[in-house]
Amino acid sequence: MDKIQKFTKKQLKTDLPEIRPGYTVKVHQKIKEGDKQRIQVFEGLVIAQKHGLGINGTITVRRVTQGIGVERIFPIHAPFIEKIEVVKKHKVRRAKLYYIRHKSAKQARLKEIKTKSDSKK
Secondary structure (H helix, E strand, C coil): CCHHHHHHHHHCCCCCCCCCCCEEEEEEEEEEECCEEEEEEEEEEEEEEECCCCCCCEEEEEEEECCEEEEEEEECCCCCEEEEEEEEEEECCCCCCHHHHHCCCCCCCCEECCCHHHHCC
16 A cells, blocks of 8 residues: 555544435534634535545535525545534435525425334334
């Protein structure tokens, strides 16, 4: 293995959940303000996953705040990403959900996937 492969292997996170388009996720991000550090949570719908699961992998997360759509692109293996939690899973039939940008809240509803752990509650 050469030096670049060794370095990227050290940077990869092993505790990531399965993340796919249509999942609602909470991304916990470290924010540094001056000499203080805090964690900011961004919750939204994953509308795209690009560049695979390797070191270059990114997810695009969209949420609507006060009627304005906000999209953020997160590199999934970045050191400032504390953790990523999956909140809900929705059934989608596309790899990229860019059409959601042009839908209103009622039109953009997705069908939720029921898991076995949900039925026990």
